Amino acid sequence: MLRLRALVALAALAVAGGLVAIIPSTAASAAACAAPWQSSAVYTGGAQVSHNGRNYQAKWWTQNEAPPGTTGVWQDLGACGGGSTPPTGSCSYPNWVAGTWYTTGAVVRYTNGLYYIAEHDNPGYDPTISTWYWDPYTCGGTPPTSSPPPPNPGGFVVSEAQFNQMFPSRNSFYTYSGLVAALSAYPAFTKTGSATVQRQEAAAFLANVHHETGGLVHIVEQNSANYPHYCDYSQPYGCPAGQAAYYGRGPIQLSWNFNYNAAGNALGLPLLTNPWLVQNDAAVAWKTAIWYWMTQNGPGTMTAHNAMVTGAGFGETIRSINGSIECNGGNPAQVQSRVTRYQQFVGILGVPAGANLYC
Structure with a gap:
């Protein structure tokens, strides 16, 4: 069984799908509008843009996330150009109420004075946060249609811009190119089922990776006192690289000599004798994570891949990775950390989270 340890405790987000936008208590009605936001532009921390009659400031690197966004990257600086842009036409829709169930097509007036239409049924999510469930609405307009974005030309359903958005503080070792290069090892990974x-x-996958590595910051397990514990001498091949050589490494923190042996055999790599490949080669590191995701049940009853493509849900991926420690009430805070990150990432990718989020 892959032994995994949470490296950081991630703060729970205020609602499913992102961080709450900061809206000033007094609108800056006299403020001039900054340059309009552009989807193709790259914005770094401190950059200011305008969008739908309001100014926003980027907190960190971002691209292709329209303000106010879903990840908390945009800080709302208030109305610009003489006040909040009123919707066209005459509206008499009810005020949005948190926690109220809204069905697809429902139109509400939000606290910023603007109107939003529900693109999908939802339990009262904040319209300025969840762009999957809500879309801006102009009175008299036609409800928009929504579908997942087209596949990324690079071959992975997550673009490099989205990857950087998910991991703004990642270690430079964890390259996007290394992840894309690793995809060939298991062609069914993120290529099974509908878009x-x-x-x-x-x-x-990336939410669990985020949890295991503190946001792709850590390459190796931080508690070196554990290193000698990962050698199981009952295996016929023993520990040829040394008793303390099989500590956690890479995106899923591969550990134990028998896991290095199995992963190496599956990937055609000498990981049993040279486990350091996982911490020195980004593509190898990603391949070991995808190997575990695609082939290992761990403490669960199915692989994490099967959990997602059969509808068993995100909760079963947690069980497959660290269920013996976290699931069934073992560590609800760690489970919530993974779920919250998953909800944020599906928001970035523009799809719903689905059912069965917990284990």
């Missing part, structure tokens, strides 16, 4: 299912699987 929505493919993106859900990618979000689930």
